Amino acid sequence: MSGLYPLSVDIIPILEDNYSYLATYAPGYAFLIDPADPPLVLAHLQSLPTPPIITHILTTHKHWDHAGGNLKIVETLNPTQPSDPITVVCGSLDSHPSTTLPCFNSDVINLPGGHVVKCVHTPAHTKGHMCYLVDSAEPKVVFTGDCMFKGGCGKLFEGSPSEMTTSLLRLTSLPPQTLVYPGHEYTVSNLEFAFWALPDSSFIEGALEEARKIREEGKPTVPSTVEYERMGNPFVIAAAGGGGGEGGGWGRILREGEEVGGDELLGKVREAKDKGMHKR
Numbered sequence: 001m002s003g004l005y006p007l008s009v010d011i012i013p014i015l016e017d018n019y020s021y022l023a024t025y026a027p028g029y030a031f032l033i034d035p036a037d038p039p040l041v042l043a044h045l046q047s048l049p050t051p052p053i054i055t056h057i058l059t060t061h062k063h064w065d066h067a068g069g070n071l072k073i074v075e076t077l078n079p080t081q082p083s084d085p086i087t088v089v090c091g092s093l094d095s096h097p098s099t100t101l102p103c104f105n106s107d108v109i110n111l112p113g114g115h116v117v118k119c120v121h122t123p124a125h126t127k128g129h130m131c132y133l134v135d136s137a138e139p140k141v142v143f144t145g146d147c148m149f150k151g152g153c154g155k156l157f158e159g160s161p162s163e164m165t166t167s168l169l170r171l172t173s174l175p176p177q178t179l180v181y182p183g184h185e186y187t188v189s190n191l192e193f194a195f196w197a198l199p200d201s202s203f204i205e206g207a208l209e210e211a212r213k214i215r216e217e218g219k220p221t222v223p224s225t226v227e228y229e230r231m232g233n234p235f236v237i238a239a240a241g242g243g244g245g246e247g248g249g250w251g252r253i254l255r256e257g258e259e260v261g262g263d264e265l266l267g268k269v270r271e272a273k274d275k276g277m278h279k280r
C-alpha cells in the first residue's frame with residue numbers, strides 16, 4: 001500500500017459532544033463523516049488554505065446528530081464543485097432521506113487516488129449502523145459512529161446484545177494499531193463506568209486518569225486504537241468473553257459463581273451502565 005497519499009483526519013467537535021471528521025485522502029480531495037452541524041463544518045473547510053473538494057459524506061447512522069446536516073452540506077457545496085457532486089453514503093437499513101448510495105456490509109468505495117473505504121455493518125444502536133474502514137491507510141483508520149466509543153459502546157436502540165457483540169468483535173478483529181474515530185466524546189464517563197465494572201484493571205485506571213487530564217486541557221481524547229479498546233473497553237472485553245483478571249472478574253455485575261457467555265455478559269454490562277449503577 002506504499003505510495004498512497006497519507007490519509008489525514010481533522011477532528012471537528014460539533015453540537016454538545018459529537019465529532020465530525022474531515023478525511024483528506026488525495027491532494028485537494030476529502031470526505032466528511034457525520035457533518036451534522038453544517039455552519040461549523042463549513043467554517044472548518046473555509047479555514048483551510050485550500051478547501052478540498054468533498055467527494056463523499058459517509059453517514060454512520062440515521063440519528064439527527066449524525067445525519068441531520070447532510071442535505072445542507074450538499075446544497076451548499078455542490079454548486080461550488082459542479083463536476084464533482086457529493087455522494088452521500090448511508091447504511092441501506094437506515095434509509096436516511098439524504099442517501100444517494102445505500103451501502104451493505106463489505107461494500108467497497110474506491111476513492112480517486114487509490115484509497116479504499118470498506119463499509120462495516122455494525123447493527124444494534126440502529127439497524128443500519130455502518131462503520132467505515134479506510135483499509136488502504138497505514139495504519140488503517142475506522143470511523144465507528146455510535147457503535148464503539150473510546151471505552152464504551154452505543155445504546156441498543158434497535159438491536160440485541162448479541163448483535164452488539166458481533167458488531168464490536170467485527171471492529172476489534174482489525175489490526176491492533178488501527179486508529180478508531182468514534183462519534184462522541186464520552187471517554188471520561190465511559191472509563192468511570194469501566195473502572196467501576198473492572199476495578200482491578202490497572203490499564204483502565206491509568207486510562208481514566210489520562211483521559212481526565214486531556215479533557216482538562218480542553219483537547220479531544222480521540223482517536224483511540226483497536227488495541228486500547230481490547231484492553232480498556234468493558235463492552236469489548238465482555239463481547240470477547242473476557243473478564244477483569246485476578247480475583248476481580250465482574251463481581252459488581254454478576255452474582256458469585258454466575259457464568260455467562262459473551263452476548264449475555266454484554267447485555268448485563270450494558271444494563272448496568274444504562275441504570276447508572278456506578279453512580280450509586
Ligand SMILES: [Zn+2]
Nearest residue numbers: 061063125146
Ligand atoms: Zn445515535
